Amino acid sequence: MVIVMKQNAPTEVIEKIQKKMMSLGCEVHKVQGKDHCILGLVGDTRKINPSQIEANDYVEKLLIVQHPFKLAGRAFHPEDTIIDVDGVKIGGGNTCVIAGPCSVESEEQLMTIAKAVKSSGAHMLRGGAYKPRTSPYSFQGMEEEGLKLLKKAKEVTGLPIVTEIMDEVNFDVVEEYADILQIGARNMQNFSLLKRAGKSNRPILLKRGLCATIEELLMSAEYIMSKGNNNVILCERGIRTFETYTRNTLDISAVPAIKELSHLPILIDPSHAAGRWSMIEPLSKAAVACGADALMIEVHHQPELAVSDGAQSLKPEKFEHLMREIEKIANAL
């Protein structure tokens, strides 16, 4: 950590800060420039509360050197984390494809789609039973009934289940049915939920918030890991920008960025990023080409009847085509 003092900072203020930092166990190196005095801090500066320092009238700014995350960071855990669910691996160079409907709507709907994605080569099945909807008047999910259908679909297809958990109240029941628990973008900083997920024995698929930085995403993973659950899969699903042609802007750079910063696997969700089915295939190809560990794709056999996300759902035949295309890239690299 580096503290930049204002030009007119009195010596006694600087000394007071130096002493305080030393009392927190840091070494302090003072560098006196012509205009500015700079304090370079050495040691574990994570204990320091930056806002307390910035509160000082004579502090101009604070520069953070260390990353605020530790368990999620690659520095202390250089090798890739590989998460194994019933033999399906996420991380470490595989390309895992999770596919299925946005919402579980009925047994017939789920089974039709589950069998279709299985036959195209998907590795896991997704489907929402508890649905976070912008409007209170929209379909809110089949809840436990939906979870039971997912379990059935797993029995038939053998595909492990990924489904969303929205709150602590329903955590136990979702945990019972699902193989991977998804925390949605809008809950990425629902810290109570993250703490509960940290005590789960299921891997957590953590979606990046619409305006969360990569560092904040890693800090939310840190929350989960700090409670004991190290099986976190990070998901980039589009961020919010000024561009309106796509529903969100897929931040494809998040893939190499997270590979640099963290050992956790990174999954791309092109469906929510683009919001348009016509773009899912090219974006999936981009994701695989730049090293994403997994893809999550919404598939529906009747998108125009889907209760949610029809516009971004692929029909099974288009999903089949996508699978063949990404295979070519995976094989080439």
Next chain:
Amino acid sequence: MVIVMKQNAPTEVIEKIQKKMMSLGCEVHKVQGKDHCILGLVGDTRKINPSQIEANDYVEKLLIVQHPFKLAGRAFHPEDTIIDVDGVKIGGGNTCVIAGPCSVESEEQLMTIAKAVKSSGAHMLRGGAYKPRTSPYSFQGMEEEGLKLLKKAKEVTGLPIVTEIMDEVNFDVVEEYADILQIGARNMQNFSLLKRAGKSNRPILLKRGLCATIEELLMSAEYIMSKGNNNVILCERGIRTFETYTRNTLDISAVPAIKELSHLPILIDPSHAAGRWSMIEPLSKAAVACGADALMIEVHHQPELAVSDGAQSLKPEKFEHLMREIEKIANAL
């Protein structure tokens, strides 16, 4: 709602959509242009699932005419909502000032600040007992102990209490102690929490998410109201943009925008918007001048010792100055 068909849309597809929309109770007016066919829908189009229509290969785009909110909208409730808490009014032309520390830290700290803000003319006391922190290693709040101190501070100063509720699990206990329950920016679309808040008998202070549109903020208010609680105060606290000089960008236009769209009171939180104490006063003056119903301001007698948000906390004497300045504006208008 207006449906724009693609240039090559076959007549039978257009007719199928027309029939479907009519079956949902809408009148459909077809306008055939040279290039595009447009379907104008009349009636309560809120029942229509836009994504199902967009899923159609021949639909180019969909234009929404009606606002998706109803209870929160001014159209069906033209007069301003005024929320009364122990005689303190928010809405309807008053300027209510809520002030206090970011976190409750100790009895001495809270009492000192509570008395100071009271003597400067604040109308309510804020203070966090459950704290949403980016890092799992940061102070997470005094929890129920903090709530008890807030209650004590109310007994001494008479100021009603505003404090944050982070989850359903602790809802009952916070509801018991607080006069207004705050839902934080990061929980604005925690729909489970919003539903619980809708069953509360306390007014809810709903903070806008860092990248939430004004429409989404109103939809979250709609969630609360649809469960029966009409006492919602909207809060603009800065949105996330590319600008880094300020912590967030205060969207001051949200004040007149919400006045146009909704009858609910709008509060400005300049502390979180700017993230710098030096800007709190000018931003507070701007807020009052353009018609904000309330302000929420972080005050701490020792910002350099504050466990959170020290950099954006005003010292009591600066808060006193701010109060005198905004009074001048309020009186002039």
Next chain:
Amino acid sequence: MVIVMKQNAPTEVIEKIQKKMMSLGCEVHKVQGKDHCILGLVGDTRKINPSQIEANDYVEKLLIVQHPFKLAGRAFHPEDTIIDVDGVKIGGGNTCVIAGPCSVESEEQLMTIAKAVKSSGAHMLRGGAYKPRTSPYSFQGMEEEGLKLLKKAKEVTGLPIVTEIMDEVNFDVVEEYADILQIGARNMQNFSLLKRAGKSNRPILLKRGLCATIEELLMSAEYIMSKGNNNVILCERGIRTFETYTRNTLDISAVPAIKELSHLPILIDPSHAAGRWSMIEPLSKAAVACGADALMIEVHHQPELAVSDGAQSLKPEKFEHLMREIEKIANAL
């Protein structure tokens, strides 16, 4: 400037960087932490090319301490710059109001509006003769004919003229007619134009780009000043964000931010920020309340016939009302 080395940086690389920095006239202080080695640089680091340092494989990041601007900065010029145009002052605590149509359309149109804004108390007249339009098929301005009408309007009303200059080719002619030359948001980083403006003897009204940081705005002012023209007025006119209810998001915090960083006057353009006439008055009040030196407001007597920006133009009677309202605030403060 602070250079943070990667954990595994070899000693000889660090020493090489140290030597290079010293050869550029900087003092270098090395601070060796447990994980990271940090180099603190003292002296005029503006000569250093940050990208050269970042190009080094062993450099993790670079932290800039000094502001990159000098002439535009308050550090070297503490007192406010006041720009005087024919006795009208911008800066130093006055509230100067510039009003007029978006485009000059005809003599009758311009004279009608010029007289109206004069009678309501505006201090200068705006009007575009060269128009930057998103579409090549839109009206591109009356060009020199428009400038002549502006001159006439000045003769009649006595109001100094503010008009836009779009390129170097027409610089001389615009300079001849106008009292203040405006550089538009889309040209804020048209460096060739900035250099030419730096050689002008007219004050320059420099609009912030739609996604320019405050620092970049000040760097563009620095371009102009570095060529000899110190009379620069900065203009905040809304930045681009994800919010779509308003055309742009007025960054009101730019007012106190620029007051901290620079001595140059700051003007607010609520018309382009909001894009809706109904919001101009509240935003103007906010601007005056938080210390803006000037306002620029689009006024048209027949907005529904205006060739550009009709939606955000105030009718004269609404402008009159606005002037009376901001007077109240100016008087109160």
Next chain:
Amino acid sequence: MVIVMKQNAPTEVIEKIQKKMMSLGCEVHKVQGKDHCILGLVGDTRKINPSQIEANDYVEKLLIVQHPFKLAGRAFHPEDTIIDVDGVKIGGGNTCVIAGPCSVESEEQLMTIAKAVKSSGAHMLRGGAYKPRTSPYSFQGMEEEGLKLLKKAKEVTGLPIVTEIMDEVNFDVVEEYADILQIGARNMQNFSLLKRAGKSNRPILLKRGLCATIEELLMSAEYIMSKGNNNVILCERGIRTFETYTRNTLDISAVPAIKELSHLPILIDPSHAAGRWSMIEPLSKAAVACGADALMIEVHHQPELAVSDGAQSLKPEKFEHLMREIEKIANAL
């Protein structure tokens, strides 16, 4: 175009608008809903000035159906545009790679890099002679001297030259030396420059502005094309968002989006997008996989001595590796 009237719009106002629209040659279809009256317009609505309609007090909003671009749009020109420069093709399924230094610095520097990128298989040479720099104190380019060196490099390597043109004043000289003229992101809406480019006989490489929408990029292409130059290459080079780990956010979705909307070729510039050399290869692979027509990559043999953009320049051996990797993907697809 669809005009949505406010709930209380008087019949005579609606009729007046209907008449006006009809006088502009449009058919108007009135759809009367319970709350809203909607006017559906048929015909070439590009002549209508949307702002004039929005200026009406009783108009709630306007929905645009037609794209505002015509020459740049795929609707009127379904087949891909292929641009041929000395036999090198951009568009139509090829992957053209343009590589070279950010700035031309010296004959030795340019020749070294030109030969290196040629031998790795690059198809064109880039290099800046006129440099748009954020700071007036930074190196501004070798100007015509640099152009002469580029010509020499072309003679030696046979690679066509891509270089930036910053203003009309130097247009003729740059046009003489370069094979493709680049218009930089900060000049994307420098309309005077676009008009001049429209009269050039050279292809124009048009970079997307940092906060320009895809539609605005296409409108800037339309400016060039409307003056007669149809050879426009669009370039996505990262947009500005809240994320700070990368210099900008590469909007990879722009590739499929532009393929849907336009017939013009689309080039990806991963160097400026990421701002970090370590990310150039993965992003290049993503670009090729999702269908980009071309790549532009900064290469320098001594990035730590580069006068500009060292941090994002690849060393020749890393560029060689990148070329082999993208070949694998191109071959696989």
